[in-house]
Amino acid sequence: MAGRCGQAPWRLTQAINYSVGIDASTLAPAMPVPTAPANGASGATPASDERIAGQLPVLHERITGWFAETARKLPWREPDCSPWGILVSEVMLQQTPVVRVLPVWQDWLERWPTPAALAREPAGEAVRHWGRLGYPRRALRLHAAAAAIVSEHGGQVPGTYTGLLDLPGVGSYTAAAVAAFAFGRREAVVDTNIRRVHARLMSGVALPAPSLSAAEMRLAAELLPDDDGTSVRWNAAVMELGALVCTARAPKCAACPVQDSCAWLAAGEPPPSYTPKGQAWHGTDRQVRGALMAVLRLADSPVPAEMFQQEPADLGFAADGIGVPLSALHRLNCAPEQLERALAGLLDDGLAELRQGGYRLPS
DNA sequence: AATCCGTGGTG
DNA sequence: TCACCAAGGAT
Incomplete structure (x- = not known):
């Protein structure tokens, strides 16, 4: 039963119930603060570096421990959420805040509990029930993805990165996220939150580069815990850290579980090396x-x-x-x-x- | 690689 | 107020 995996060890709820006792006495002694890169423009510090490899287990424990205590309770993180529910959530969450997705996701999953249910509707219904989430072409692609899942995968959401990547509207992020969160696979999930955490914590810069680089993907892969279940929780935890603490605008460094390891803090919070281009809107x-x-x-x-x-x-x-x-x-x-x-x-x-x-x- | 694609909250 | 920003993808 691919659709139900309530006891699956990778499910995030397991992580939430799994208390790691994160109080200071159980933590390893404060890690040496990494030297900030002399040149703030570069992307990824080589993680193969002994210094970083040595502190990885501590980073894993602290961030997943923080996640276990702090994570938001979201319906697509529940153990009985189907891969379809997780796929829908990931597409809806593209460039869209969680709070706005929640009610639309609930409506969609109630209305169309399976890919087949959506696929048998006209595409326009998907767009109509997308509401005001924005980027309505995502609804169209999700409908097309549902049709492909029915016609090419027997109605079951594919469980591999490449199988997912072939679906309309599914790119490298969403394919990795669904493979990890719905199927427990060890994948380097790299979204804007994770990129920002890596940029600050590891590379010592305020913001990641405007576009995702191969060096960043390498870094993410090297930071990934070896164990499947831990890697899934790590992906979710780093993403959550970026969403709740290591935010773009006003990061809450005082609440960060790895503040004493942060290369950006150690470097004195240097400002971004570029000014982001705003998205034009009025008159367009x-x-x-x-x-x-x-x-x-x-x-x-x-x-x-x-x-x-x-x-x-x-x-x-x-x-x-x-x-x-x-x-x-x-x-x-x-x-x-x-x-x-x-x-x-x-x-x-x-x-x-x-x-x-x-x-x-x-x- | 650079642009385009929606919407609403926020510092 | 107003630009930035949000679990990106496609071309």
Whole structure:
């Protein structure tokens, strides 16, 4: 029964119940603080270094111990959560905070408890029930992934990294995360939280480089505990540490279980060596797409193109339930060609297919 | 490699 | 207020 693994030793709940007694008296003596790299720009310090290898067991114990005491209770971490539930959570969590995912995940899993259940629905229903999670193409890809799971894997979520990687919307992070968290595999899971923890703790820099490097993947692989079960808990624990303590903006170093080993703290918290590029929004096509999506999600009948261009009050049917998003769209006052471009983009991405006949092309 | 793709909370 | 930011992926 691949879907149920309540007694599986890798499950994170086991880690939470597993008390390691993290009080100071049981810890190894304070580790020597690693020398911060002279050059703060580099990515990964070679972890094959004796100095780092020697303190790995202590890092493992402290961070997994902290996790056992502190981890948030999340439904996709429950021992009876299916691989499908974990896959859905991982896709929803891409670039999206936990608190916003929770209610949508609950709705999805109740509505579509298996890949087959989702696959037999029109793709538009997946997008509609995506709600306002953002990046709605993820819903489309999750629907396509469900179809692939049914047609190519007998309805069971594949349990290997490469099998997962072949699914639409599943990249290197999600494939590793599902292989680890749903199937107990030893994988180097590298997300933005883990990258930031590694950057500070091991490399002594404030932030990881803008794009994931091969050196970072090597470092993550070398930090990974040898034991399967421990490696799964380590991945989850480092991610949680990055989410709750070693945060991007205002890190809570006083609450960090490895503060005395942190290369960045030892170096005096040097500032980032670059300034992150913000994501443009106001006045962009993305903003128009978002406004269009809001209209389409709420419409339960075809939406003529004129509706997008006309004052909702002039249409005479603002009471049909989409008056508010139509007003929001109109308030953007975007150029007609930008509106056309956004519409065309939605069509290219298959995102207008909210429901059969739910959207009509501009003619 | 650099860009694009949504949304809402927050320092 | 406003830019940054969040369990990335695809091209």
